[in-house]
Amino acid sequence: MRTTIQLRDKQFEILLPQAVIEERIKELAQEISRDYAGTCPIFLAILNGSFLFAAELLKAIPIECEITFLRVASYQATESTGKVTEVLGLKEDITDREVIILEDIIDTGLTMAAIREQLLAQHPKSLAIASLFQKPEALQTPVVIEYLGFELENKFVLGYGLDYDGLGRNLSDLYILCE
Ligand code: 5GP
Numbered sequence: 666m667r668t669t670i671q672l673r674d675k676q677f678e679i680l681l682p683q684a685v686i687e688e689r690i691k692e693l694a695q696e697i698s699r700d701y702a703g704t705c706p707i708f709l710a711i712l713n714g715s716f717l718f719a720a721e722l723l724k725a726i727p728i729e730c731e732i733t734f735l736r737v738a739s740y741q742a743t744e745s746t747g748k749v750t751e752v753l754g755l756k757e758d759i760t761d762r763e764v765i766i767l768e769d770i771i772d773t774g775l776t777m778a779a780i781r782e783q784l785l786a787q788h789p790k791s792l793a794i795a796s797l798f799q800k801p802e803a804l805q806t807p808v809v810i811e812y813l814g815f816e817l818e819n820k821f822v823l824g825y826g827l828d829y830d831g832l833g834r835n836l837s838d839l840y841i842l843c844e
Contacts, residue, residue: 677840694725714769750779774808
């Protein structure tokens, strides 16, 4: 196992090995399976970053469920409206469904707050958030995370689905930026 890596101009060191991440994902899968037994929840995995988390979690969930994958587009609409976050690719009808959003990491929380608001407008029966990582110190808006993998310090991380400038999503451990 390599403990430090170089990607483009930056050096990263290992923070969480794959075995530790996947053990925690299994615990989350058990909690979710217990809480949602008999309800056939639909998981909405936010691309690109959550693809490994979603795959590992779903393999460990034995109850009946569905999964679909969404993208989030973030752009500056006008000076006055500020940044707009739009959920793309949801074809399934989530009205009256038990919905669980799968996210890689919650940083400021602004993306998740916007996603939540747009999904709530479609009147799901319930809406929960499962995030593999969170940086509590970076939070700028309150976000309740029903299923959280790990709290991290407020530094840039990559690996296990998360990228640096497009690279590193394939790394099976989580790395943190070296100062
Ligand atoms: P937020 O709106 O919570 O600030 O940002 C959420 C998104 O920013 C995440 O889904 C992720 O794509 C990206 N992000 C936030 N922190 C990190 C990080 O430390 N590393 C990487 N690779 N992406 C991050």
